[in-house]
Amino acid sequence: MARSKQKVHSEVLIEVCCQNFEGVWFGVACNQEEIVSTSFGASEKKTLTSILASIPFDVPFQVSYEPSAFAESVLDSLKKIFVGRKPDNTFCFDYAPLPAYTQKVLKATAQIPIGYVTSYGSIAKAVGGGARAVGNIMASNRFAPIVPCHRVVKSDFTLGGYGGGLKTKVELLNREKKGFFDSMQVQVEGGFLTVFPTEYVLRNLGS
DNA sequence: TGCAAACCATAAC
């Protein structure tokens, strides 16, 4: 029986998991070895809703309460990032559904090291395009906080915005500060991105 | 400082 020409979606069943860690809900959607989306928030419902929003209607998914080894390792990394530590693993993301420019911006954002921030305009300068467009992409970042959009601020080192709330953004940055003094350049697709010590932002908040 | 105008990719009609 020839079935090979049929589109069999069941082969890409997406696994969705949520876990609570110290009062915060972390969620992941993944297919085998790729992250489809991640999220975190104060309630399970909100976290789950934001995860599900990034799964296309015609793709089946399954909410699992017993995460696969891969999902478990992603959740583990989410928690580590949340407390300001470096995750053990690097992951592949399912960038395919996203527009090319969005992919470029997210990949550049992913290059910002712990202890550093950059600005919307700096990313725009590195990969092309404009700061507002970068801001829009941050706002709809489906890989937070693994793609660290909390490390992107305004050019005057004030906070800008954050989907999870500015309070959360400050908390994350506070845990990530390393006491660096100098800015530096990191290589990204399309050029070099200037990053600045997290302290530049934090010392702005006091006054 | 504060305001206005320019900027720019997306998503939604």
Added chain:
DNA sequence: GTTATGGTTTGCA
């Protein structure tokens, strides 16, 4: 196609 929408930036008073 066209328009609306921002997690911005910059210049000018």
